Amino acid sequence: xxxxxxxxxxxxxxxxxxxxxxxxxxxxxPAPDHTGLDRCERVLILVDDGSTDGSRDxxxxxxxxxxxxxxxxxxxxxxxxxxxxxGIAKALELDADAAIIQDADLEYDPxxxxxxxxxxxxxxxxxxxxxxxxxxxxxxxxFWHQVANKIITLFSNMLSNLxxxxxxxxxxxxxxxxxxxxxxxxxxxxxxxEIVARLAGMRLPDADRPGRRRPTRIFEVPISYAGRTxxxxxxxxxxxxxxxxxxxxxxxxFAPIRRD
Numbered sequence: 001x002x003x004x005x006x007x008x009x010x011x012x013x014x015x016x017x018x019x020x021x022x023x024x025x026x027x028x029x030p031a032p033d034h035t036g037l038d039r040c041e042r043v044l045i046l047v048d049d050g051s052t053d054g055s056r057d058x059x060x061x062x063x064x065x066x067x068x069x070x071x072x073x074x075x076x077x078x079x080x081x082x083x084x085x086x087g088i089a090k091a092l093e094l095d096a097d098a099a100i101i102q103d104a105d106l107e108y109d110p111x112x113x114x115x116x117x118x119x120x121x122x123x124x125x126x127x128x129x130x131x132x133x134x135x136x137x138x139x140x141x142x143f144w145h146q147v148a149n150k151i152i153t154l155f156s157n158m159l160s161n162l163x164x165x166x167x168x169x170x171x172x173x174x175x176x177x178x179x180x181x182x183x184x185x186x187x188x189x190x191x192x193x194e195i196v197a198r199l200a201g202m203r204l205p206d207a208d209r210p211g212r213r214r215p216t217r218i219f220e221v222p223i224s225y226a227g228r229t230x231x232x233x234x235x236x237x238x239x240x241x242x243x244x245x246x247x248x249x250x251x252x253x254f255a256p257i258r259r260d
Contacts, residue, residue, distance in 0.1 A: 001031050003040040003117070004096035006087030008080050009059055010049040012104040019104050020044075020062055026110040029117045040121070043094055044069040047087045050077030070094070080170075081191030085184050092179055100173040108171045112223045120175045125219040127178050127199050129164060130171030134222040148241045155245060156193055159252035160200035164220060167196045168244070171223050177204045178216065189240040190247040197251035 005023060009016055023044060031037035046069065048059040056073060063071035072086050084101060091099045098120050100113060112130070119125035153167045172195060174182065181202055186194045203213035 001035050001037065001040045001098070001121070002094070002096045003028060003042045004045055004087075004091035004094060004099040005042060005102050005113075006045045006047065006084065006091060006099055007102050007104050008047050008049060008083035008087065009051060009055050009104045010077060010080075010083070011051045011053045011055055013051075013053045013055045013058060015106050016055060016058060016062075016104050019102075019106050019110070020046075022106075023102065023110045024066075026113060029114045029121060032121050032123070040098075042068060043091075043096065045072060045087045045090050045094075046070070047072045047083040047090075048074060049079065049083040050074050052077075079186075079188035079191075081184060081186040081188055081194070084191055088174075088179060088182065088184075096179070097176050098173065099179055101170060103170050107226055109224050109226070112171065112221075116171060116173050116221050116223065119219040119221065120173055124217065126175050126204060126217045128173045128219045128221055129167070129196070130169045130223040131164070131166040131220045132169055132223060132225040133165050134220070152193065152241065152244050152248070156196055156248045156252075159248055160197055162196065162200055162218065164196065164218075166220075168192050169223070178202065186247060188243065190243045193244050193247045194251050197248065200252070 028040045028042040031040045046059045046063060048056045048071070059071045059073070063069045070090065072090050074082065074086060088099060098117065100117060102108060102110060108130070116128050116130055119128050149166065149168050153164060156167045157163055170192065178199070182198055184191055184194060184198070199216050199218055202216045204216055206212040206214040
């Protein structure tokens, strides 16, 4: 079973080597029993989103040093959503059975890959969204960021009819049926609420009822979180919060993609 770890990169020359080393030193998740394998085959997909600080050269160097790592290079900076799209496209090209999004800024711990991927690998889930608010260790930071996140999550839940606790969490994983159908258009951080809306509207083939489709099985998994301050390079701002609300309306009401 092949797992793709998609790592969007933008101007992370200092932190990317640390993150990459942590991912490499973290064993791939155990493979499902039916595969007869001990652990999943893993490919690391580094997507440089038009970096200007030397990260692009580093991405190429890291990919050149390892056979399990590939580089995807964007000519201009378009945003995290654009990088995620490129990474998912490469994962499909490499015939991955599942993919997980791992940000390059060390806010999310590669040690949580096993927990996030487990519901997909054992057949319970089609998609998993990490949550920073269900009891795991997290760095204490901005009060108003958390308030904004709760408002955004509540508004998303109202329109998607899901009961998620943290839609803005960037730690997300998808099985192959979802990857095949996940058509994303947002370039920036609006990709997070867009993904949730797409999952809420997506219908997948039902193995128990041939010819029928079923809702996407979405799980939440608690993760640890070491958020950054703006002085440390945090990139998201208040305008992204406003954009998130607009994306929730757009993709849940005015432009949903239904896979019925």
